[in-house]
Amino acid sequence: MTETTAKTLSSTQRAVHELRGLIFRGELPAGSDHLEAELAQRFGMSRTPVREAALILESQGLVELRPRKGVRVLPVSSDDMREIYDVLTELESLAAGQAAQQSYAAKDLQQLEAAINDMDRAIASDDLEAWADADDRFHTELVRLGNNSRIETIVAMMRDQVRRARALTLFMRPLPTQSNEDHRLVFEAIKNGDPAAAHDIHKIHRQKAKTMLLALLEKHRLTLI
Amino acid sequence: MTETTAKTLSSTQRAVHELRGLIFRGELPAGSDHLEAELAQRFGMSRTPVREAALILESQGLVELRPRKGVRVLPVSSDDMREIYDVLTELESLAAGQAAQQSYAAKDLQQLEAAINDMDRAIASDDLEAWADADDRFHTELVRLGNNSRIETIVAMMRDQVRRARALTLFMRPLPTQSNEDHRLVFEAIKNGDPAAAHDIHKIHRQKAKTMLLALLEKHRLTLI
DNA sequence: GCATTTGTTTACGTATGCATTAAATTATGC
DNA sequence: GCATAATTTAATGCATACGTAAACAAATGC
Numbered sequence: 001m002t003e004t005t006a007k008t009l010s011s012t013q014r015a016v017h018e019l020r021g022l023i024f025r026g027e028l029p030a031g032s033d034h035l036e037a038e039l040a041q042r043f044g045m046s047r048t049p050v051r052e053a054a055l056i057l058e059s060q061g062l063v064e065l066r067p068r069k070g071v072r073v074l075p076v077s078s079d080d081m082r083e084i085y086d087v088l089t090e091l092e093s094l095a096a097g098q099a100a101q102q103s104y105a106a107k108d109l110q111q112l113e114a115a116i117n118d119m120d121r122a123i124a125s126d127d128l129e130a131w132a133d134a135d136d137r138f139h140t141e142l143v144r145l146g147n148n149s150r151i152e153t154i155v156a157m158m159r160d161q162v163r164r165a166r167a168l169t170l171f172m173r174p175l176p177t178q179s180n181e182d183h184r185l186v187f188e189a190i191k192n193g194d195p196a197a198a199h200d201i202h203k204i205h206r207q208k209a210k211t212m213l214l215a216l217l218e219k220h221r222l223t224l225i
Numbered sequence: 226m227t228e229t230t231a232k233t234l235s236s237t238q239r240a241v242h243e244l245r246g247l248i249f250r251g252e253l254p255a256g257s258d259h260l261e262a263e264l265a266q267r268f269g270m271s272r273t274p275v276r277e278a279a280l281i282l283e284s285q286g287l288v289e290l291r292p293r294k295g296v297r298v299l300p301v302s303s304d305d306m307r308e309i310y311d312v313l314t315e316l317e318s319l320a321a322g323q324a325a326q327q328s329y330a331a332k333d334l335q336q337l338e339a340a341i342n343d344m345d346r347a348i349a350s351d352d353l354e355a356w357a358d359a360d361d362r363f364h365t366e367l368v369r370l371g372n373n374s375r376i377e378t379i380v381a382m383m384r385d386q387v388r389r390a391r392a393l394t395l396f397m398r399p400l401p402t403q404s405n406e407d408h409r410l411v412f413e414a415i416k417n418g419d420p421a422a423a424h425d426i427h428k429i430h431r432q433k434a435k436t437m438l439l440a441l442l443e444k445h446r447l448t449l450i
Numbered sequence: 451g452c453a454t455t456t457g458t459t460t461a462c463g464t465a466t467g468c469a470t471t472a473a474a475t476t477a478t479g480c
Numbered sequence: 481g482c483a484t485a486a487t488t489t490a491a492t493g494c495a496t497a498c499g500t501a502a503a504c505a506a507a508t509g510c
Contacts, residue, residue: 010463010464011463011464012463012464035490035491035492036491036492037491037492045464045465046464046465046466047464047465047466047492048463048464048465048466049463049464049465051277051492051493052276052277052280052463052464055277055280055281056280056284059281059284059285060284061375061378065492067471067472067491067492067493068471068472068473068490068491068492069491070491070492083373083374083375083376084375086319086323086373086375086376087316087373087375087376087379090315090316090319091312091315091316094311094312094315098311148308148311148312149308150286150308150309150311150312150383151308151311151312154312154379158375235493235494236493236494237493237494260460260461260462261461261462262461262462270494270495271494271495271496272462272494272495272496273493273494273495273496274493274494274495276462276463277493277494290462292461292462292463292501292502293460293461293462293501293502293503294461295461295462451510452509452510453508453509453510454507454508454509454510455506455507455508455509456505456506456507456508457504457505457506457507458503458504458505458506459502459503459504459505460501460502460503460504461500461501461502461503462499462500462501462502463498463499463500463501464497464498464499464500465496465497465498465499466495466496466497466498467494467495467496467497468493468494468495468496469492469493469494469495470491470492470493470494471490471491471492471493472489472490472491472492473488473489473490473491474487474488474489474490475486475487475488475489476485476486476487476488477484477485477486477487478483478484478485478486479482479483479484479485480481480482480483480484
């Protein structure tokens with residue numbers, strides 16, 4: 001997501017990147033097992049960096065290392081999704097409230113507003129991918145403004161998981177027009193320095209999203225990703 | 226903390242355990258650097274498992290791997306502590322509220338009650354270490370009852386960090402008598418199935434703890450641990 | 451005397467090798 | 481034919497080896 005200087009990427013970093021990519025693009029389906037040696041060959045490196053990457057992704061909840069079974073891509077059940085959304089909801093709302101306490105200048109909120117406008121545009125042109133992208137940017141920026149690096153890290157991890165589910169459900173749900181009204185209200189609350197409003201509106205927003213996603217997952221029996 | 230089957234611990238697991246121990250006991254002070262080879266020798270193993278352990282602890286926010294500088298024990302500033310407590314407060318309160326929704330039977334809440342009683346006893350006998358231990362058990366059990374494994378994991382990580390700070394401040398603060406009244410109220414709320422009360426009381430409880438700890442850290446300039 | 455360059459050390463990142471042990475497969479007894 | 485035991489296979493966990501590049505020191509030029 002956020003590029004650093006990125007001069008020479010270490011093999012381990014590359015492995016993390018590649019593995020994540022494979023998982024998010026669905027090329028390694030949930031529940032599938034992959035031997036370290038196999039992945040190493042695929043990435044053109046030795047087992048060591050693959051193993052290190054697997055350990056890192058394991059502590060982020062994306063995979064699991066099982067002796068002799070290889071690296072297992074963790075499935076995400078609808079119950080997992082409930083857990084994840086509950087954490088997301090709580091921490092993002094906290095961030096929203098705290099963002100509203102920081103008395104940001106208008107220019108500090110440009111990114112946030114831009115994301116909202118992009119979403120409007122995407123909805124108008126019926127571009128769901130673009131909408132999803134802008135939605136991500138909105139939430140990332142919202143959390144950043146909350147000024148708590150732990151929340152940023154945790155939410156980024158949780159959002160990774162949600163992204164996997166959303167890829168499946170994006171095309172089966174109503175156009176998210178209502179959604180953007182919520183975003184704008186949160187934005188206004190932050191601009192006006194109203195923490196309670198920012199918190200509460202965002203919380204309800206996330207709870208609606210959770211209910212909708214879980215209903216879709218249940219309806220279509222999408223236990224995996 | 227929670228022992229699994231624990232037949233033969235792998236070297237990597239041992240390394241994680243040993244390293245954590247060294248950090249929590251303050252034998253590796255915050256900010257200090259430690260070469261992989263040095264730690265490997267200390268633990269009687271090769272660099273590989275030490276490195277793997279360091280990677281795991283790095284993603285848990287306890288250490289940092291810096292090329293050629295070794296494994297650095299991360300300092301915890303009072304601003305870090307604010308971040309950590311904010312996350313803890315929010316997620317534990319959520320867990321408390323959700324625990325109250327599960328209509329637990331009395332026997333499911335035995336552990337929780339036992340921890341509260343242990344705290345009372347520890348306070349009566351002026352045993353701060355025992356109190357801290359029981360307090361930990363209370364909070365761990367509370368979160369477990371909330372029935373969200375992600376929250377359990379995250380809170381466990383955050384509590385690790387707090388533990389480091391508490392070790393320093395435990396003996397400079399008032400006896401936590403008020404604290405246990407809060408615990409008991411949360412317990413009652415869960416028993417009576419009152420989510421809002423459980424949530425709100427616990428939240429206020431944690432906010433008080435945060436304020437007190439931060440004041441102590443600031444007062445004594447305990448920027449590190 | 452100071453700055454710059456050259457040389458040396460050393461810690462890491464990664465590759466590789468090997469012992470262990472779980473799983474799979476075959477063989478054996480009933 | 482089926483269950484159990486023996487044997488083989490193979491993937492991991494860990495040790496070790498090594499090239500690279502950063503950090504430090506020494507030496508040289510000015």
